[in-house]
Amino acid sequence: MSQAASLPLVERLGRLSAELTAAERENLKLLLSMAAGGLLVGHARQQPDELRQEALQTAQRALPKLHDGNRPAFTTGIVFLGRTPFFTDADIAAMDQESMASRHRAERFHDHYVSSGAPLAREMALSSAINDFLSERVGPVLPTYKANYLYYDAPGLGIDPHVDKDEFALNVLTMLEHRPADRHSELILYPPDQEPVHIQLAHGESLVFFADSVTHQRTRTVAGESIRLVSFGYHPI
Ligand SMILES: [Fe+2]
Numbered sequence: 001m002s003q004a005a006s007l008p009l010v011e012r013l014g015r016l017s018a019e020l021t022a023a024e025r026e027n028l029k030l031l032l033s034m035a036a037g038g039l040l041v042g043h044a045r046q047q048p049d050e051l052r053q054e055a056l057q058t059a060q061r062a063l064p065k066l067h068d069g070n071r072p073a074f075t076t077g078i079v080f081l082g083r084t085p086f087f088t089d090a091d092i093a094a095m096d097q098e099s100m101a102s103r104h105r106a107e108r109f110h111d112h113y114v115s116s117g118a119p120l121a122r123e124m125a126l127s128s129a130i131n132d133f134l135s136e137r138v139g140p141v142l143p144t145y146k147a148n149y150l151y152y153d154a155p156g157l158g159i160d161p162h163v164d165k166d167e168f169a170l171n172v173l174t175m176l177e178h179r180p181a182d183r184h185s186e187l188i189l190y191p192p193d194q195e196p197v198h199i200q201l202a203h204g205e206s207l208v209f210f211a212d213s214v215t216h217q218r219t220r221t222v223a224g225e226s227i228r229l230v231s232f233g234y235h236p237i
Helices: 009-018 022-040 049-065 089-105 119-125 128-138
Strands: 078-082 107-109 112-116 141-152 159-162 170-179 187-190 197-199 206-210 215-218 226-236
Touching (some): 009 022, 009 049, 022 049, 022 215, 078 128, 089 141, 089 226, 119 141, 128 141, 128 170, 128 226
Antiparallel strands (some): 078 206, 107 112, 112 141, 141 226, 159 215, 170 206, 187 197, 187 215
16 A cells, blocks of 8 residues: 555645646536435445445535635634624615615525625725725735625525635635524535534624635524625635
C-alpha cells in the first residue's frame, strides 16, 4: 500500500484538492455537497446504515478540507452569529426597503426566490467595516460583489442541504423579516462530527459562516409564513 493510500479518505481528498484547478475543485465540491445533501435527506436508504453514515461523515469532513489553509480552526463553520457591529439600524432598514422593492424582480432558484445585484445591497457588501470585521476573524477576504435578496414567502419554500458556490464561500446572511412570530422554517447547519445546529435569526441579526464548507439547509415554510434575507458573498484569500 502506498503512503497516500494509508491515509484516511478525507485526508486523501484534501490532498487531491490541493492538486486541482479551481474549476476542478468546484466540481469535486459539488459532488461532495450533492452526496452529503442526498444522504442527509435520506437517499441511498437501500445501503447499510453504517456505510451511509461513513459516506456522510466523509463528505462533511472533506468539504472544509478542500480549502485547507483558508479555513482556520474550522469546527462548525460559524464565524459569527448575532447582531453585527457593521450594520446600523438605518442600514438594516434601508436593505429591508430595498428587499421589498426588489421582490418583483426575484427569480425562482430551486425552491426559493432570489433577486441579485440590487444597488444598495451591492454597495453595502463593499463596506470596509464588513471587510475589517471578517479579516480580523478569518484573515484577509475579498468581496465577491455578490449580494442577493432571498425570499421564502409562500408555503413549502426552503432549500435542501447543500453547500454554496465559491462566490458565497464566506456568507454574511442577514435576516430582514420572518413572520409570523410563531416560526416554523429554520436554518440548520450540519457540521462534521457534531449535532446539527438549529438557527433562528431575529430581525437585523446575521449569520457569518463558511457556506462552501458546511452543509446547510432552510426547512420548508408553512402557510402564512414569510422570510426575507440578504446574503453577501466573500472570498478568503
Ligand atoms: Fe446556501
